[in-house]
Amino acid sequence: MVTFATFMLLAGVVATLRRGLTVIAVLALPAILFSHLQAATEPATVETRALWVLRASLGSPESIATLVRHARDGGFNTLLVQVRGRGDAYFLSTLEPRAAELQRQPPTFDPLAAVLSAAHENGLRVHAWVNVNLVSSATDLPIAPTHVVHRHPEWLMIPRDLVQELSKVPTESPAYVGKLARWTRGQTSGAAASPTLEGLYTSPIVPAAADHVTAVVRDLVTRYAVDGVHLDYARYPSDRFDYSRAAVRAFRDTLRPQLVGAVLREVDGQEAEDPLAYPDTFPSEWKAFRIARMTRLMGRLNETVKAARPGALVTVATAPDISDARDRKLQDWAGWLRSGIVDAVCPMAYTPDADTFAAQIAAARDIKGGAAVWAGIGAYRLAPAQTIENIETARRLGTAGVILFSYDSLIDPRQSAPDYLSVVGRSAFAKPAASSGTR
Numbered sequence: 447m448v449t450f451a452t453f454m455l456l457a458g459v460v461a462t463l464r465r466g467l468t469v470i471a472v473l474a475l476p477a478i479l480f481s482h483l484q485a486a487t488e489p490a491t492v493e494t495r496a497l498w499v500l501r502a503s504l505g506s507p508e509s510i511a512t513l514v515r516h517a518r519d520g521g522f523n524t525l526l527v528q529v530r531g532r533g534d535a536y537f538l539s540t541l542e543p544r545a546a547e548l549q550r551q552p553p554t555f556d557p558l559a560a561v562l563s564a565a566h567e568n569g570l571r572v573h574a575w576v577n578v579n580l581v582s583s584a585t586d587l588p589i590a591p592t593h594v595v596h597r598h599p600e601w602l603m604i605p606r607d608l609v610q611e612l613s614k615v616p617t618e619s620p621a622y623v624g625k626l627a628r629w630t631r632g633q634t635s636g637a638a639a640s641p642t643l644e645g646l647y648t649s650p651i652v653p654a655a656a657d658h659v660t661a662v663v664r665d666l667v668t669r670y671a672v673d674g675v676h677l678d679y680a681r682y683p684s685d686r687f688d689y690s691r692a693a694v695r696a697f698r699d700t701l702r703p704q705l706v707g708a709v710l711r712e713v714d715g716q717e718a719e720d721p722l723a724y725p726d727t728f729p730s731e732w733k734a735f736r737i738a739r740m741t742r743l744m745g746r747l748n749e750t751v752k753a754a755r756p757g758a759l760v761t762v763a764t765a766p767d768i769s770d771a772r773d774r775k776l777q778d779w780a781g782w783l784r785s786g787i788v789d790a791v792c793p794m795a796y797t798p799d800a801d802t803f804a805a806q807i808a809a810a811r812d813i814k815g816g817a818a819v820w821a822g823i824g825a826y827r828l829a830p831a832q833t834i835e836n837i838e839t840a841r842r843l844g845t846a847g848v849i850l851f852s853y854d855s856l857i858d859p860r861q862s863a864p865d866y867l868s869v870v871g872r873s874a875f876a877k878p879a880a881s882s883g884t885r
Contacts (some may be wrong), residue, residue, distance in 0.1 A: 488787035491881035494847025496524035520867035522835025533581030533592035543590035573674035580679040582646040598651035601655035650743040651693040667754040674759035681777035766806040796824025816844030826855040
């Protein structure tokens with residue numbers, strides 16, 4: 447039960463706005479709604495030895511059989527398979543279009559069902575990897591007319607840089623998505639390219655967009671016996687998003703009832719000329735609002751999974767640095783851990799520097815103990831010996847397990863050493879998985 451003292455501590459309660467105005471910081475309340483949640487699963491007896499598996503490896507029955515064989519022979523026990531990569535489905539779905547990469551397969555081919563059958567038969571656990579907000583490449587827009595980018599462009603996140611340019615463009619106009627896609631492409635190429643702006647994102651602030659991804663997860667966990675749901679891109683591309691009309695309007699509607707007198711009249715007057723008057727006048731509240739809405743969506747997804755499969759785990763891939771995640775990605779994963787919104791975090795500590803890796807994983811462990819951490823290792827950047835060293839570091843730090851990124855790169859002879867998975871498995875996973883917190 448949340449006590450009043452806890453309520454006061456978590457909500458932070460009083461925020462002082464400009465001009466001496468004091469208001470109750472209701473923007474932090476969504477996180478409190480989930481503070482009573484606890485990890486529903488009991489400690490398991492095996493260390494998680496997982497692989498991130500990109501959707502490219504789910505394209506045929508043959509590739510799935512190869513995946514399961516490699517994982518089993520390499521000593522892995524968990525597969526995180528990407529079944530919602532870009533707002534599409536690598537499972538049978540009525541809510542989102544079938545992935546274009548599956549066009550050559552018969553319509554009855556169900557990649558997730560095939561993985562579940564083969565993996566469970568071989569003693570492997572399967573977590574459905576869902577990209578929450580990232581829904582499209584900016585280079586190649588979706589072909590399917592039913593894709594969310596085409597059906598609901600008003601759900602897409604907008605960067606601050608495009609607010610003025612898009613202010614006069616109707617969201618239903620093809621020019622709206624076209625301008626956003628061109629701007630995004632411009633940010634992801636050339637010398638000044640952003641390494642974290644992968645495409646177009648839907649907004650956790652827009653209620654209909656949040657409802658949609660929640661419905662996708664509900665459909666998935668209701669119909670498939672997954673061992674967990676792994677959430678990725680549960681964040682904003684950067685703190686310069688989401689300045690979409692719907693998001694700014696939602697912020698204004700939340701904050702406006704708390705404003706009175708001259709402050710209200712002034713900011714309303716500014717808004718007539720400047721669509722960003724509210725975010726710019728109240729920057730701290732604007733940041734807290736966006737963080738809180740992402741947290742609210744994460745709480746909904748957790749409840750959705752647990753309602754259908756109480757024993758399934760909810761994990762999340764996170765930026766490895768706690769402060770950077772919250773301040774730059776508006777992803778409060780430390781808060782999610784503390785409040786029980788997720789069972790475990792998977793910091794993507796892809797650095798090739800062993801000391802930095804250890805520091806990032808240790809920081810995650812210190813939030814709620816090692817049982818709530820699966821250490822994400824960027825094996826695609828490392829020699830087998832470095833990956834093995836990082837696995838041992840994660841064990842020494844007391845984490846519940848490790849995940850290697852990614853299976854696909856590690857079996858590609860153009861990217862990795864021959865028999866990479868076997869080499870790692872023989873050294874790091876020769877002994878039976880030892881006891882360690884969350885499975």
